[in-house]
Amino acid sequence: MSAVVVRNLVKTYAGGDRRATDDVSLEVADGEFLVLVGPSGCGKTTLLRMVAGLESPDSGTVSIAGKDVTDLPARQRGLSMVFQSYAIFPHMKVRQNIGFGLTMRKVPKDEVDRRVKQAAELLHLEEYLDRYPAQLSGGQRQRVAVARAIVVDAAVLLMDEPLSNLDALLRLQFRAELKRIVSQLGTTTLYVTHDQAEAMSLGDRVAVMREGKVTQLGAPLEVYDRPANQFVGGFLGSPPMNFLTARVTRGTLAIGDATLPAPDHLSTWDGREVVMGVRAENIQVATDPAEGWVPARVEVVEPTGAALLLTVRLADEQLKVQAPATFPARPDTGVHLRAAPDALRFYDPSTGLALTSDRSHDQGP
Numbered sequence: 252m253s254a255v256v257v258r259n260l261v262k263t264y265a266g267g268d269r270r271a272t273d274d275v276s277l278e279v280a281d282g283e284f285l286v287l288v289g290p291s292g293c294g295k296t297t298l299l300r301m302v303a304g305l306e307s308p309d310s311g312t313v314s315i316a317g318k319d320v321t322d323l324p325a326r327q328r329g330l331s332m333v334f335q336s337y338a339i340f341p342h343m344k345v346r347q348n349i350g351f352g353l354t355m356r357k358v359p360k361d362e363v364d365r366r367v368k369q370a371a372e373l374l375h376l377e378e379y380l381d382r383y384p385a386q387l388s389g390g391q392r393q394r395v396a397v398a399r400a401i402v403v404d405a406a407v408l409l410m411d412e413p414l415s416n417l418d419a420l421l422r423l424q425f426r427a428e429l430k431r432i433v434s435q436l437g438t439t440t441l442y443v444t445h446d447q448a449e450a451m452s453l454g455d456r457v458a459v460m461r462e463g464k465v466t467q468l469g470a471p472l473e474v475y476d477r478p479a480n481q482f483v484g485g486f487l488g489s490p491p492m493n494f495l496t497a498r499v500t501r502g503t504l505a506i507g508d509a510t511l512p513a514p515d516h517l518s519t520w521d522g523r524e525v526v527m528g529v530r531a532e533n534i535q536v537a538t539d540p541a542e543g544w545v546p547a548r549v550e551v552v553e554p555t556g557a558a559l560l561l562t563v564r565l566a567d568e569q570l571k572v573q574a575p576a577t578f579p580a581r582p583d584t585g586v587h588l589r590a591a592p593d594a595l596r597f598y599d600p601s602t603g604l605a606l607t608s609d610r611s612h613d614q615g616p
Contacts, residue, residue, distance in 0.1 A: 253406035255279040260311035265366040271297040273463035286454035294463040299595035335412040337392040370398040481603040493570035507566020509545040526598040531571040533594035544587035
């Protein structure tokens with residue numbers, strides 16, 4: 252078993268006006284791929300470094316495989332780490348770079364050669380083993396860094412934005428390879444990124460961090476589809492979730508002159524405003540009016556290849572709508588919109604927290 256458990260981790264840097272991590276607790280199950288995602292400065296790398304033993308918490312504990320390692324140095328934690336920079340030795344060939352950790356542990360040479368060959372095959376590096384890093388592309392160098400991390404057969408693999416230095420196409424390709432490799436190995440993995448698409452595609456679960464706290468933790472599609480608060484909805488997704496102000500009045504939602512049926516769980520909010528969230532891809536768009544469709548006006552048309560991204564004006568609100576690539580949209584023309592009721596999410600305007608059928612009374616007036 253190689254589960255990672257952190258309890259109530261607090262870290263404040265000298266001179267800091269707030270905590271880098273603020274009472275963070277989470278568990279990474281044995282063999283799980285957990286992604287920490289959030290904007291710069293949210294505390295995700297600090298949390299990773301405390302798990303690694305590169306930073307000491309002010310309070311709280313870190314356990315690996317059921318053992319408290321809070322006070323152990325990094326080298327005694329049974330971890331392997333891949334950094335944002337390649338951090339490979341320019342004077343060593345690929346073969347030596349991959350096997351460096353094993354050599355330092357005085358593993359017999361034939362065993363080092365066997366493991367290096369195995370890792371090279373897994374990462375498609377066989378033909379580059381006798382090259383120097385300067386003779387490799389950026390993606391190949393990052394593969395070397397990953398191979399060096401996995402070859403030591405550590406209980407836990409930690410990755411700190413390992414793809415951020417790659418160009419967009421290479422990042423996309425290597426992301427798929429990385430997911431395949433980690434799945435094959437079954438290694439418990441904690442991965443840090445600010446890239447939401449990376450987080451969604453890689454993780455078994457995603458922990459969204461903000462200002463030193465984990466604000467939501469769950470399966471990627473669950474977090475994407477049902478954000479626990481406006482921050483998560485606005486952070487995950489490209490474009491981010493649309494947020495509109497709506498007034499609840501006797502079972503209806505009023506957005507400007509447009510009205511929609513209000514769900515039952517908003518009955519305690521009658522006469523008050525709520526924030527309605529909806530994803531761009533969950534809004535249907537048409538040129539002709541029909542019953543139940545809401546009029547809007549197109550402001551901007553952005554072709555994305557497979558679809559059009561429309562910026563439209565609904566009453567005093569602006570929102571993003573995804574339309575088919577063949578949709579006849581032009582700026583300053585009228586369209587009609589409709590969203591399925593089950594695609595709408597609602598939030599308390601004062602706290603930003605989700606209003607759901609089991610929480611609405613707790614967050615109501």
